Amino acid sequence: MKSIKQRLEENYILGCIKRNNAYQFYLMPIAWWILNHEKYNPDYISNDGQYVFRNNVFNVTDDQQEPFFISISEDKISISEVKNIIENFSEEYSEIMFFIDFDTKGYISAFDDIEVETYLPNETWTGKYENPQDYIPKNILDQIN
Template structure:
């Protein structure tokens, strides 16, 4: 599915930093909730035919790479100017920094602070475009 179709289907835009590399994603809200086990404690993957995030219910240091592999279908390759072309800055809602355990969200429909992986994580309700390291994002502007 291309960027425009994902935006039309209300997929949410954000980026994930891991090993000093940024990747951009357009995903449904459920995929941005890192601790889905806490968010939906009655969800049992064994009771569903479809597989949700490769059954990774709480993303932590032990399964980051598996999680990134599970969401690679939602990875979008941005070229210089795409953020402006698709008005992505207006819908930039998430920044997850696995290198420093930081979750930044501008999504106000769910209190995502309650659903970070563990107590070592920091949560900020802020515009993610103000939190992404400028040296990493400047190549996309």
């Protein structure tokens, strides 16, 4: 497992995911934050056995959530690690760039390079370009700020 510093140097991006009313933080490459790779990059999808991307979850629909969360489990970080990133690293993505709410099917992005909120699993999802911290409860933000 790469260190936090290594991941930040490789442009891993910090975000928060809400699922079953629980908030978890993740530090992942941009590709993992794009929920619908079928739409974003159809040429990337390959089942040739060479590389398994997110447990072969190319679109995180309702029926694909479990394998998706298994595939990103090693990218989960603690609140103390989030606080450490925000306080001690000056890398480009050392702030919370994403908030994904699987309970309400909402995607909030502050990421400029790709409009990830346009690559949603289906029409039941909504995406916005806004500040993800506006969607994280104050009691959680108080622990990291």
